[in-house]
Amino acid sequence: MSGGSGGRTVITGMGVATPHGLEVEEFWAAVRVGRNAIGPVSRFDASGYPARLAGEIPGFSAEDHLPGPLVPQTDRTTQLALVAADRALRDAGLAPGDLPPYGMGVVTAVGAGGAAFGERELGRLWGLGPGHVSAYQSFAWFPAVNTGQLAIRSGSRGPNGVLIGDQAGGLDAVGQARRELGRGSRLVAAGGFEASLTPLGWAARLATGLMSRSDRPEEAYAPFQPTAGGYVPGEGGALLILEEEASARARGARTLHAELAGYSATLDPPPGSGREPGLRRAIELALADAAVPPEAVDVVFADAAGSPEADAAEARAINAVFGPGGVPVTAPKTTIGRLLAGGAPVDVVTAVLAIREGLIPPTINVGTGPAGGLDLVAGRPRTASVRTALVLARGHGGFNSAVVLRAVD
Incomplete structure (x- = not known):
C-alpha cells in the first residue's frame, strides 16, 4: 500500500519528546555523536524483572509545560504529545487559529495508549473502590486520546485519526497525513508517542520475549550483531507538521525541512507459509512512489529490532534492493531505545536533520563486528552528502512501513 497527494508534501514543523530532550536541537546534539541515554529504569522498581534498562525522559514534569487543568486529565503519553505539538507548531510558524478550523487534521499512532493513567486507576479501583476512580479514566487510556487532545488544543476540526501498528504505526500516521493533504486538507499534524514504562506495560513487553535482558547500557541494544539479545524500550516520540509545498509557500512558511516523497506499507505472510517477509516489497513500493531509484x-534508517533473526531478515531486504554494502545504514535509536509508535517519527526527524547537516548519526553498541553485509555506520558519525533518506519500521505481528525523504531545493 502506498499513498500520495496532488502536490509535493513537505515537512514544515518538527517537535520531539525523547530521552535526549524536548527540543529538536538538543536531541540532535546528542544523537549526532551517539550519546547513550539508556540506563536503569527509575519510573518504577524493576529489580524483580529480568529486564531493567530503558530510555527514559529525565526530569519531565507536565506542570512545567501545560495548563494546570489539563494535567490531571491526561496520561504521560498524551502530555508528551502535547508538548511536542506545541514545539512543532512553533517551528512551523503557526499558532492555534491561524488556519481555518476544517483546514487542519491530526493523525497519530500509539501502541499502549494511556498505560500509566489506566494502571493507576485500576489500582485505585481494586484498592479503594470505584468511587476513587478518576472520571478522566473514561478517555485518558484510550488509543485515540492523543489525537483528540491535540485536535482540541490546536482547534483542528479536519480529518483526525489514529493508527495502531506497533513500531510501524508512526510511519503509517505520516503516510495517512500525506493522503489527507491530497484530499484537500491545508495542514496535517502527524506522528506517534509512547510512554508505557510501567509495571504492567513492562510485563506485557516481556511476554513477547523480544526485550534485552542485559544490565549493561553500553551493549544491551546491539542490532545486526550475532550477540544481539533484543531491544531496550524507551518512551517519547515526535510530531511533524505536513503541508503541500504550494500552500506552505503561499502562507510564508519559515522552513521547508524536507519533502515526504514516498510511503508504503505491507504485511508479512502468515508464519510457515514459506513466503518472503514484506519489508523488501515495502522498500520497493516506497521508492517507486517517490520515483527514486535505489x-x-x-x-537507510533501519528498524533494527535487535534480535538476530529479525535483524538478518532486515539486512536481507536492504541488500536485495541496494546490493550488499550498497548504501550506508544506521540505527540511531540505539541511543534512546525502541519507542514503539513513537520511534519511527523520531527517525524521520533524525533523517531530516541528517539531510540538513550532511551527517549520518551513528549506531552505537555495535563495535565493528559483522553486520549482515550492511555498510553500518557504527560508533562514530559519518560526513556525507545526504539528499535522499529511507526510513524503515516494522511492527510486532508483521507490519512493515517505509518512508522516503528528500531535500527541498
Missing part, C-alpha cells in the same frame, strides 16, 4: 538513496 542508487539515489544516500542513507
Whole structure:
C-alpha cells in the first residue's frame, strides 16, 4: 500500500519528546555523536524483572509545560504529545487559529495508549473502590486520546485519526497525513508517542520475549550483531507538521525541512507459509512512489529490532534492493531505545536533520563486528552528502512501513 497527494508534501514543523530532550536541537546534539541515554529504569522498581534498562525522559514534569487543568486529565503519553505539538507548531510558524478550523487534521499512532493513567486507576479501583476512580479514566487510556487532545488544543476540526501498528504505526500516521493533504486538507499534524514504562506495560513487553535482558547500557541494544539479545524500550516520540509545498509557500512558511516523497506499507505472510517477509516489497513500493531509484538513496534508517533473526531478515531486504554494502545504514535509536509508535517519527526527524547537516548519526553498541553485509555506520558519525533518506519500521505481528525523504531545493 502506498499513498500520495496532488502536490509535493513537505515537512514544515518538527517537535520531539525523547530521552535526549524536548527540543529538536538538543536531541540532535546528542544523537549526532551517539550519546547513550539508556540506563536503569527509575519510573518504577524493576529489580524483580529480568529486564531493567530503558530510555527514559529525565526530569519531565507536565506542570512545567501545560495548563494546570489539563494535567490531571491526561496520561504521560498524551502530555508528551502535547508538548511536542506545541514545539512543532512553533517551528512551523503557526499558532492555534491561524488556519481555518476544517483546514487542519491530526493523525497519530500509539501502541499502549494511556498505560500509566489506566494502571493507576485500576489500582485505585481494586484498592479503594470505584468511587476513587478518576472520571478522566473514561478517555485518558484510550488509543485515540492523543489525537483528540491535540485536535482540541490546536482547534483542528479536519480529518483526525489514529493508527495502531506497533513500531510501524508512526510511519503509517505520516503516510495517512500525506493522503489527507491530497484530499484537500491545508495542514496535517502527524506522528506517534509512547510512554508505557510501567509495571504492567513492562510485563506485557516481556511476554513477547523480544526485550534485552542485559544490565549493561553500553551493549544491551546491539542490532545486526550475532550477540544481539533484543531491544531496550524507551518512551517519547515526535510530531511533524505536513503541508503541500504550494500552500506552505503561499502562507510564508519559515522552513521547508524536507519533502515526504514516498510511503508504503505491507504485511508479512502468515508464519510457515514459506513466503518472503514484506519489508523488501515495502522498500520497493516506497521508492517507486517517490520515483527514486535505489542508487539515489544516500542513507537507510533501519528498524533494527535487535534480535538476530529479525535483524538478518532486515539486512536481507536492504541488500536485495541496494546490493550488499550498497548504501550506508544506521540505527540511531540505539541511543534512546525502541519507542514503539513513537520511534519511527523520531527517525524521520533524525533523517531530516541528517539531510540538513550532511551527517549520518551513528549506531552505537555495535563495535565493528559483522553486520549482515550492511555498510553500518557504527560508533562514530559519518560526513556525507545526504539528499535522499529511507526510513524503515516494522511492527510486532508483521507490519512493515517505509518512508522516503528528500531535500527541498
